[in-house]
Amino acid sequence: MSRAGTVNAALLAVLIGGAIAAHLAGELFVVTLATKAAIFALAGVGLNFALGYGGLISFGHAAFFGLGGYVTGILASHAMSGEPLTTLPYTMNGTNEMLAIWPMAMLVCGLAALAIGALSLRTSGVYFIMVTLAFAQMIYWFAVGWPRYGGEDGLSFYVRNVFPGVNSMQPLTWFAICTGLLLLALVFTATVMRARFGLALQAARRNPQRTVAVGIRPFGIRLTAFVLSAMITGLAGSLYADLNRFVSPAMLNWHMSGEIMVFVILGGVGRLTGPVAGAMLFVAMEHLLGGVSEYWPALLGLVLLGIVLFAPGGIVGILTGGRRRV
Amino acid sequence: MSDPILHVSRLRKSFGALTATDDVDLTLHPGEIHALIGPNGAGKSTLIKQIVGELRQDAGQIRFEGQRIDRLDAAARARLGLARSFQVSSVIADFTVLQNVVLAVQGASGASFRFLRPVLKDPALTEPALFHIRQAGLSERTDTPAAALSHGERRKLEIAMALALRPRAFLLDEPMAGMGAEGARTLVALLSDLRTEAPILLVEHDMDAVFALADRVSVLVYGRIVATGTVDEIRADPEVRRSYLGGDDA
Known part of the structure; x- marks a missing residue:
């Protein structure tokens, strides 16, 4: 196994092993923390797809995280109340089936990303950052101002949605579902990045002029990457809503965009398991230091500063010790 | 004429x-x-x-x-x-020589929306790429990252990429x-x-x-x-x- 492969396996082993050990020790809260880390990691894997591999610095991924969450919350609350979602053009009911909610959340996020990306990808650099931020804030303010689904107060749905054959309320089972999706997303990312699409996407990041000169248009490649990225982050949003059985506009806020970006940067931009390392460190710090002082993000800021200045490859970069290879 | x-x-x-x-x-x-x-x-x-x-x-x-x-x-x-080379050598620095030329073969094929098959295991891409690398006299450097090439070798890589565009x-x-x-x-x-x-x-x-x-x-x-x-x-x-x-x- 290559050194990068060893690091990837080790990070996942820590996450999964930690959750199983906590379960055996009866520390259910730690299992839930590990689940949260897995979900944040999945959100980061989504962002990393666009940011790390495509160089698309989206400061609006909370839009997809939150949309995935709201799709989940809205469908679940309708399933609970029995009230149809809409009766026009035909009756559409809510659902509490994860296997129905996930594709719906991903579809909504994909369509939103198609619209946002089609506009924002005409800009680049700091303008791209600002345009993605602006779109996300628009959706945020919309959620705040829409009383139908809780407005500012958010929307609770009491019972976690169901997954066929298992009890999703059991912490380790729920962890396994979330981590299973995280693993799928990692395999998907690794596969795509080795295929033609990934080669073109990474070439367009490094040298767009050269990419055009061999006959490849970056726009369509980037837009597709942005959509896939949003769908992965949206799926994470759906899981996060189910983790808390609650969604609120906070999931859509720019703070959330920043946090997802922090997972990626801490762990290593453009490194496959970077977001896994980043999310684990984030959740661990939040839990361990958050109990000591509410000012724990200041320490997180210091860590982030250190990484950006001295180890731009992030945690995974430090562990593999090598330059990033395609 | x-x-x-x-x-x-x-x-x-x-x-x-x-x-x-x-x-x-x-x-x-x-x-x-x-x-x-x-x-x-x-x-x-x-x-x-x-x-x-x-x-x-x-x-x-x-x-x-x-x-x-x-x-x-x-x-x-x-x-x-219409294949071009640039005044200042323009290649993808952290791609290997092979990946750079494969990119050009892929560009010429017009099919970049493939998501599953690894490019380096696709002979439809690697065989023409290796041929053009040999044509440009870079065979020994096939797996070298472009960033590690000398100035002259980078010129040759550009020519291999141009050749790959048919x-x-x-x-x-x-x-x-x-x-x-x-x-x-x-x-x-x-x-x-x-x-x-x-x-x-x-x-x-x-x-x-x-x-x-x-x-x-x-x-x-x-x-x-x-x-x-x-x-x-x-x-x-x-x-x-x-x-x-x-x-x-x-």
Whole structure:
């Protein structure tokens, strides 16, 4: 196994092993923390797809995280109340089936990303950052101002949605579902990045002029990457809503965009398991230091500063010790 | 003479009051190397950018194999077989030599929306790529990251990428720039072979290379072509000597 492969396996082993050990020790809260880390990691894997591999610095991924969450919350609350979602053009009911909610959340996020990306990808650099931020804030303010689904107060749905054959309320089972999706997303990312699409996407990041000169248009490649990225982050949003059985506009806020970006940067931009390392460190710090002082993000800021200045490859970069290879 | 592969006619481009391309007519015929020379600021780069599609002309036409290409974008022109190299070597630095050339083969194939099969395990990409790497004399460096190549090797990599586009014409922008004497000699030999693949429009400052390689030479001064002819004709042209070669015996 290559050194990068060893690091990837080790990070996942820590996450999964930690959750199983906590379960055996009866520390259910730690299992839930590990689940949260897995979900944040999945959100980061989504962002990393666009940011790390495509160089698309989206400061609006909370839009997809939150949309995935709201799709989940809205469908679940309708399933609970029995009230149809809409009766026009035909009756559409809510659902509490994860296997129905996930594709719906991903579809909504994909369509939103198609619209946002089609506009924002005409800009680049700091303008791209600002345009993605602006779109996300628009959706945020919309959620705040829409009383139908809780407005500012958010929307609770009491019972976690169901997954066929298992009890999703059991912490380790729920962890396994979330981590299973995280693993799928990692395999998907690794596969795509080795295929033609990934080669073109990474070439367009490094040298767009050269990419055009061999006959490849970056726009369509980037837009597709942005959509896939949003769908992965949206799926994470759906899981996060189910983790808390609650969604609120906070999931859509720019703070959330920043946090997802922090997972990626801490762990290593453009490194496959970077977001896994980043999310684990984030959740661990939040839990361990958050109990000591509410000012724990200041320490997180210091860590982030250190990484950006001295180890731009992030945690995974430090562990593999090598330059990033395609 | 046979029909030109590339035919630029009455091309104009202005930036404000500055006319960078002033009624330029230029042809590139099968099998030839046509050198474009001129002092700095003559508008060579602007002309190249219009031919490859990075800039849109104000007036005039560009035909490529009889078809008008002046409204196509740069990627579409590349896929028609208009292969270029850049003044400053332009490759994907953290890709290996093989990955760079595979990218070009992929670009020429027009199919980048494939998500599953690893490119390095796809013989439809790697076999042509390895062939062109050998053609450019880079076989020993196949798995080296482009960032680790020497300047001359990077030039060769660009040529391998150009070859991978199955070119109908090459547009080489100062390929000799920054090459040492030894490197320049190798490159002149490589370019001389290249013309059997496709004709070359060569923008070059190195007069030794131009006079060694070119079948025809055009001289661009202040956006205008002031002379076109064989190497001997250009050397003898009084206006060229005055405006460009500086009057001394070139």
